[in-house]
Amino acid sequence: MNYVITAVTIPMFLCMRAKPEFPPSRVSLKVPETPNFFAGVKQALTDWNFVVLMIVFMFNNGTFVALGSTIADIYGSEKLHGGPFTPS
16 A cells, blocks of 8 residues: 555655646735734724623633532542542
8 A cells, every 4th residue: 555655646746836837816925914913902802792702701611610620629539639549
């Protein structure tokens, strides 16, 4: 099987070009602008839908972490706290 893969890939590497003759789209001709982190954060925080989604996600995630740690403390065993492990 390796001979078949080698026989297919070697001609492919030899015949491939670094760039295509014609660009695949007009967008690829455009030089991308350097992204500005703070402008992106400002844009995200001024979008009301994003802010509401972020608050809901933070509330759900915080509740999950708080309940998970509480349940682990109540029903936890030595296995959860890094104690000695004995297979049962």
